[in-house]
Amino acid sequence: MSPRYRRILLKLSGEALMGKRDCGLDAEPVRRLAAEIVELRGIGVEVGLVIGGGNIIRGAEKAAEGLDRVTSDHMGMLATVINALAMQDAIEHLGQPVRVMSALKINQVCEDYIRRRAVRHLEKGRVVIFAAGLGNPFFTTDSAASLRAIEINADLLIKATKVDGVYNADPVKDPNAELISYLTYDDALKRRLAVMDTTALVLCRDHDLPLRVMNVFEPGAIVRLVQGDDVGSLIDTGT
Secondary structure, three states, X not given: OOOOOOEEEXXXXXXHHOOOOXXXXXXXXXXXXXXXXXHHHHOOOEEEEEEOOOOOXXXXXXXXXXXXXXXXXXXXXXXXXXXXXXXXXXXXXXXXXXXXXXXXXXXXOOEEOOHHHHHHHHHOOOEEEEEOOOOOOOOOHHHHHHHHHHHOOOOEEEEEEOOOOEEOOOOOOOOOOOEEOEEEHHHHHHHOOOOOOHHHHHHHHHOOOOEEEEEOOOOOHHHHHHOOOOOOEEEEOOO
16 A cells, blocks of 8 residues: 655654663664564655653753753753664664764764755655754754654654543543544644644644654554554644
8 A cells, every 4th residue: 555645754752762661772662663664664655753862861850850951951862862873773673774863963973964965865765863852952852853844844743652642631640531533733732732842833833744643552553644544643734
């Protein structure tokens, strides 16, 4: 089956790589996600990837503990580079070319982010992992995912989380929380639903970029989604 989307940006939380550990990296989920990304390439989808760093450190949490916010955010950016390198290695072991591009200059371990070069990598069939967020403090990896998706002209932004989609309340805390299969960006912003941060949502809305929120732990769901299945929750401009 031909994919519905030609080019996607997949946003993974750092926790998706943590598995059953309390922190750090677990080889099993890293390998599983790498295999799914390679499967996407196998059906012709160009894949960009942004990974958070919450399995290693969260800059905002460290700032709340008294660490300087700019310093803590830079530490969080470096955590995303660690995750990106781990994912690069796992994908390359499956024979798929990958490039890690960092918003911070770390030339000895990965490329600098240059938009035109990133697009060229995608056109050549390489997976591109965007690391170090936006290279600036005070911005989340959600915002980085939205901006990178817009810059590479992605057809879809996928946020892979630990729940099945967007709920009207926290499903972990509220057993009566209901899944919302579709809503507009204006609805999400007005209702202050915990989908992505406000900056990320506004970027997607203003550039008419559709967003899917789905469960990263459901095997094969990402591939089914790009092939056109109604997986998770869809958010768009409503036009």
